[in-house]
Amino acid sequence: MDFIIAKYNYWIYIILMMIGFYAMIAKTNLIKKIIGMNIFQTAIILFFVSMAYKKGGATLPILTNADMHGEHAIQVAGYLNPLPHVLMLTAIVVSIATLGVALAIAIMMYRKYHTLEEDEILKAIK
Amino acid sequence: MGAFLIYGTIDMPDWGDPNSPPSVHVSPRYIKKTEEETATPNMVTSVLADYRGYDTLGETTVIFTAGMACILLLRRRKEAGKAGQ
Numbered sequence: 099m100d101f102i103i104a105k106y107n108y109w110i111y112i113i114l115m116m117i118g119f120y121a122m123i124a125k126t127n128l129i130k131k132i133i134g135m136n137i138f139q140t141a142i143i144l145f146f147v148s149m150a151y152k153k154g155g156a157t158l159p160i161l162t163n164a165d166m167h168g169e170h171a172i173q174v175a176g177y178l179n180p181l182p183h184v185l186m187l188t189a190i191v192v193s194i195a196t197l198g199v200a201l202a203i204a205i206m207m208y209r210k211y212h213t214l215e216e217d218e219i220l221k222a223i224k
Numbered sequence: 225m226g227a228f229l230i231y232g233t234i235d236m237p238d239w240g241d242p243n244s245p246p247s248v249h250v251s252p253r254y255i256k257k258t259e260e261e262t263a264t265p266n267m268v269t270s271v272l273a274d275y276r277g278y279d280t281l282g283e284t285t286v287i288f289t290a291g292m293a294c295i296l297l298l299r300r301r302k303e304a305g306k307a308g309q
Contacts, residue, residue: 104238153240180267195290
């Protein structure tokens with residue numbers, strides 16, 4: 099039971115990731131594929147942010163007033179891990195960039211073939 | 225593939241464990257020194273803009289490239305559009 103409580107967050111992200119992976123591979127609609135890609139990226143972002151969490155009264159990684167003026171030594175256990183948050187800020191930016199380019203390409207496909215279904219586009223190309 | 229990943233979680237640290245590897249090795253240094261070295265109370269800001277400034281500079285390049293790609297793809301080409309269609 100302790101094992102399940104300690105690890106179930108990872109399993110949730112794995113399920114989300116598999117949903118996104120399935121959507122990317124099995125769906126024929128291009129917009130649904132893009133939504134699947136976004137779900138995949140969100141699963142990875144949630145995974146990293148959950149790695150940053152510390153039990154036992156840790157707050158956001160922003161220094162409080164007392165710590166800022168050096169009245170006592172900074173307690174590492176009192177703050178969440180800032181590194182995964184920073185890395186996921188970068189990952190969110192990259193995911194927005196890929197989403198934008200993917201949607202632009204989808205719009206171009208629709209303008210040229212007047213459909214977003216993959217099999218119809220393949221038929222039109224042949 | 226999902227089952228393989230779930231098998232991998234057996235060795236992962238527990239949720240919220242303060243002594244898990246990601247919160248033991250690098251981040252204590254950032255938490256302790258961020259006020260002394262950057263005078264910024266927000267650690268996320270200080271790591272993003274001071275310690276990883278080059279990373280953020282590259283990130284702006286990514287955004288610029290994506291924006292240029294969107295503009296180039298979505299721009300209506302007047303002459304080419306009339307001739308092509």
